[in-house]
Amino acid sequence: MESVKIMICEKCQVELVPMETTFRYLERSFRHPVPRCPCCGQVYIPEELARGQIRKVEAALEEK
Amino acid sequence: MVELLKNFRNCLQKEAPFCGSACPFDFDILSFMGKVKRGSLDGAYKIYRNAVGFPAIVSALCQEPCSLVCPGSEVDAPIQLRRLEEGVVAGAVKKEATDYNLPGKKKRIAIIGGGFSGLGCALRLSAKKYQVEIFEAREKLGGRVNELLPEELVEAELDQQFLHEECIRHFKRRIDRAEELDGMGFDAVYAATGMGGEDFGLLSPPEPGRDPFCGWKNGAGWFAGGGLLGKDPVAALAGGLWAGTVIDNFLKTGNLLYPSGKKASRICLDPAKKEFEPAVMPGNGICYDREEIMEEAARCILCQCDFCRTHCDLLDYTNKWPLRIRDEVQATILPGTAEVKATPAKRLMSTCNLCGLCKEVCPEEIDLGGLILEGRRSMHQQKKVPWVFHDYWLRDMDFTNSDEAAIWGYPQEGKDYQHKRRVFFPGCQLGASEPGLVEEGYRLVRAIDGGAGIFSYCCGAPAQWSGDVEKHRKVLDEIQRIWELLGRPELIMACPTCIRQFQASIPEIPVTSLYQFIASHKDILSSRSFQPDGVVDLKNSAAEYSLFDPCASRGDGKMQDSVREILRELDVDAKAEKDQEEWSKCCGYGGQPGIADPEYARFVAQKRIRELDGTILCYCINCRDSFREEGREARHILELTRGKEILPSPLAGPTEGRENRKTLRRRLALQLDNQAEKIEETGKEKMEEKAAGLKLIFPEDLKERMRKERILEKDVEGVIRYCEKSGRKLCLEGDTAHTGYREAGYMTYWVTYEKISEKEYLVCNVYSHRMKIELEEVWNGVRQDHDL
Numbered sequence: 120m121e122s123v124k125i126m127i128c129e130k131c132q133v134e135l136v137p138m139e140t141t142f143r144y145l146e147r148s149f150r151h152p153v154p155r156c157p158c159c160g161q162v163y164i165p166e167e168l169a170r171g172q173i174r175k176v177e178a179a180l181e182e183k
Numbered sequence: 184m185v186e187l188l189k190n191f192r193n194c195l196q197k198e199a200p201f202c203g204s205a206c207p208f209d210f211d212i213l214s215f216m217g218k219v220k221r222g223s224l225d226g227a228y229k230i231y232r233n234a235v236g237f238p239a240i241v242s243a244l245c246q247e248p249c250s251l252v253c254p255g256s257e258v259d260a261p262i263q264l265r266r267l268e269e270g271v272v273a274g275a276v277k278k279e280a281t282d283y284n285l286p287g288k289k290k291r292i293a294i295i296g297g298g299f300s301g302l303g304c305a306l307r308l309s310a311k312k313y314q315v316e317i318f319e320a321r322e323k324l325g326g327r328v329n330e331l332l333p334e335e336l337v338e339a340e341l342d343q344q345f346l347h348e349e350c351i352r353h354f355k356r357r358i359d360r361a362e363e364l365d366g367m368g369f370d371a372v373y374a375a376t377g378m379g380g381e382d383f384g385l386l387s388p389p390e391p392g393r394d395p396f397c398g399w400k401n402g403a404g405w406f407a408g409g410g411l412l413g414k415d416p417v418a419a420l421a422g423g424l425w426a427g428t429v430i431d432n433f434l435k436t437g438n439l440l441y442p443s444g445k446k447a448s449r450i451c452l453d454p455a456k457k458e459f460e461p462a463v464m465p466g467n468g469i470c471y472d473r474e475e476i477m478e479e480a481a482r483c484i485l486c487q488c489d490f491c492r493t494h495c496d497l498l499d500y501t502n503k504w505p506l507r508i509r510d511e512v513q514a515t516i517l518p519g520t521a522e523v524k525a526t527p528a529k530r531l532m533s534t535c536n537l538c539g540l541c542k543e544v545c546p547e548e549i550d551l552g553g554l555i556l557e558g559r560r561s562m563h564q565q566k567k568v569p570w571v572f573h574d575y576w577l578r579d580m581d582f583t584n585s586d587e588a589a590i591w592g593y594p595q596e597g598k599d600y601q602h603k604r605r606v607f608f609p610g611c612q613l614g615a616s617e618p619g620l621v622e623e624g625y626r627l628v629r630a631i632d633g634g635a636g637i638f639s640y641c642c643g644a645p646a647q648w649s650g651d652v653e654k655h656r657k658v659l660d661e662i663q664r665i666w667e668l669l670g671r672p673e674l675i676m677a678c679p680t681c682i683r684q685f686q687a688s689i690p691e692i693p694v695t696s697l698y699q700f701i702a703s704h705k706d707i708l709s710s711r712s713f714q715p716d717g718v719v720d721l722k723n724s725a726a727e728y729s730l731f732d733p734c735a736s737r738g739d740g741k742m743q744d745s746v747r748e749i750l751r752e753l754d755v756d757a758k759a760e761k762d763q764e765e766w767s768k769c770c771g772y773g774g775q776p777g778i779a780d781p782e783y784a785r786f787v788a789q790k791r792i793r794e795l796d797g798t799i800l801c802y803c804i805n806c807r808d809s810f811r812e813e814g815r816e817a818r819h820i821l822e823l824t825r826g827k828e829i830l831p832s833p834l835a836g837p838t839e840g841r842e843n844r845k846t847l848r849r850r851l852a853l854q855l856d857n858q859a860e861k862i863e864e865t866g867k868e869k870m871e872e873k874a875a876g877l878k879l880i881f882p883e884d885l886k887e888r889m890r891k892e893r894i895l896e897k898d899v900e901g902v903i904r905y906c907e908k909s910g911r912k913l914c915l916e917g918d919t920a921h922t923g924y925r926e927a928g929y930m931t932y933w934v935t936y937e938k939i940s941e942k943e944y945l946v947c948n949v950y951s952h953r954m955k956i957e958l959e960e961v962w963n964g965v966r967q968d969h970d971l
């Protein structure tokens with residue numbers, strides 16, 4: 120099995136961990152856990168998330 | 184908006200077909216036919232029984248008034264509806280009457296006459312659980328029908344249909360005077376005494392403003408119908424069923440109303456649809472079997488006004504009728520948010536191509552596209568349109584009209600300004616997609632006496648399509664100002680949409696299509712017979728060419744004819760469909776639905792491609808690009824006037840589109856007398872800017888994906904600059920590539936890249952999202968400076 124690589128914040132040189140993050144789109148905001156740097160708060164949105172779940176939520180909000 | 188909505192009242196979608204309006208019954212023939220076509224005889228029987236009450240009687244006696252109005256009779260024979268009904272009655276298995284589970288009602292109705300008119304009325308009212316009493320002068324029910332059909336058939340049908348209904352039957356009870364029913368407590372009376380029977384004064388002319396054949400007698404409502412009104416047995420039965428509905432309404436509301444019901448069909452039928460197979464004859468000479476029923480039903484063309492459904496791609500894609508879309512648009516634009524009301528048409532409104540075909544094909548000229556555009560305006564005003572639907576094109580328009588791309592002026596030659604009568608207006612997308620074609624168009628326009636100026640600008644269509652009235656007005660005002668500055672010349676336009684926009688919004692500016700201009704100065708094409716590479720002789724080659732008239736050319740016969748003349752002059756033989764010329768359709772680009780519903784834009788483009796053979800010749804660059812995007816060879820007509828074949832360049836993405844326009848502007852400026860110095864200066868600035876820029880290397884497949892996702896290289900550069908400057912970037916453990924993001928406008932872009940040197944980067948991946956990441960101002964007690 121391929122080993123899962125760890126994402127590192129280059130500024131703080133620490134590993135990212137899932138943490139609640141606020142997102143905002145079309146006047147609506149909500150919170151969802153995504154990988155973040157515990158030191159500086161830098162966020163990481165993996166491509167699969169952007170093209171998958173995020174795209175779905177965006178499409179749903181565009182209908183409302 | 185109010186005016187637009189008014190016209191929807193005339194929509195013929197729900198108008199009964201010809202046969203349905205000739206039929207004395209309230210019979211949904213379209214649904215009946217639908218079931219029969221599918222072979223669902225039980226379902227068809229149910230519809231038929233609900234309409235006629237006594238299927239076995241009606242299918243045997245009906246005189247088929249429908250056959251006189253069926254369009255099939257104009258071609259071959261009318262649809263054999265009575266035979267179909269007979270076949271359904273014989274072939275259906277589940278024929279038991281429905282047992283309606285309703286509470287009994289206290290209201291009482293007397294029916295005078297037990298013929299089929301009275302029986303029809305009794306059936307309707309007893310099914311609604313009223314207390315019904317029939318007064319029949321003779322010893323049995325059925326009246327005149329007993330003389331036309333075998334007694335056992337009539338009795339069996341009566342037993343079957345009244346299986347679950349109770350009604351009191353008085354035999355040998357002749358009622359000659361209304362007073363005979365006094366004191367019996369009836370709330371309503373139906374007089375169906377048959378031809379020449381007692382009318383109880385109900386046939387006398389009504390008082391002004393009152394409906395005929397009804398009146399008040401001793402506190403009860405009296406109604407007359409059936410043979411008493413001179414109807415044949417089948418029409419009399421239909422009248423009785425209708426009287427049942429009328430009396431039900433009377434008992435519910437107390438209003439003595441007796442509308443006559445049927446009206447002639449206003450339906451409008453596409454003549455092209457009137458194609459009928461020969462009528463099917465029953466193999467046994469008497470009655471259809473199941474296969475014959477289905478075969479005969481298949482002949483029916485299901486008459487319905489459906490011009491809009493046939494022609495409009497949006498209605499086809501959504502499988503909706505205009506009335507439904509009207510309701511959805513109205514619901515969506517009502518003030519209030521999605522939390523308190525439905526917003527069913529939010530995406531749909533931004534999906535329409537706004538090509539106007541719906542209004543043109545509609546016999547009542549209902550303007551669905553106009554309603555949708557008004558809807559977009561209302562949504563914009565309420566700030567409820569998702570920005571993403573139109574933002575990309577509005578930014579593109581702003582770029583076209585910025586100092587970086589817009590240009591206008593006259594060439595250096597002919598300083599006497601005689602040539603100030605004519606200016607070439609190429610439109611925004613021709614320069615973005617194929618700048619060489621703008622130069623080709625300008626070359627042709629300048630070739631005629633006195634030359635011509637150039638005015639490269641966007642016509643404002645994206646602003647109009649976005650529903651932003653104010654932004655649209657601003658663009659139009661600016662166009663008007665520049666046009667005045669240019670000495671109010673005639674504009675020669677390459678883009679059919681620009682022409683349509685100008686004619687509708689700034690009619691004082693005289694415009695002519697480039698194609699009409701070329702066709703009326705054919706000399707400029709002489710000795711230019713188009714020979715691609717000198718190898719393929721288009722005229723004699725097996726290659727097929729189809730001409731595509733864009734939606735904006737619809738109704739502009741001069742432009743369409745001119746294009747055909749040009750092709751003749753160039754010796755190019757292209758197939759042109761009469762239908763596409765008259766009802767020119769959109770390629771999918773119009774109204775810019777590509778982001779609101781990319782699937783729809785593709786659906787339209789693919790539909791057009793299926794309708795056309797070989798290489799598609801276009802005279803709107805957006806059509807050409809839409810077809811090429813779907814993998815079909817397509818050429819702009821200006822690619823042919825060059826006289827030699829130049830292979831089409833790959834489809835331009837957003838970055839190339841901008842670069843092309845910038846370069847085009849510089850090239851054109853060098854030819855203009857008032858711009859050269861200015862351009863030289865900005866050119867220097869640009870060179871400096873370019874020197875300061877980063878060199879980005881993109882793998883080909885990533886470049887193609889960015890083109891499809893409309894991502895600018897400029898925005899990618901912005902992300903890398905930000906990440907490198909701020910240090911806010913991520914990497915996978917042990918990997919040399921960095922990942923980071925930055926917002927540009929409303930969008931958030933993510934880039935994975937590798938640094939080659941300070942100025943050179945290899946871009947490995949790019950993706951984006953519309954959602955904004957809201958970073959905390961304070962994190963871990965430290966104030967953060969994100970400066971995204």
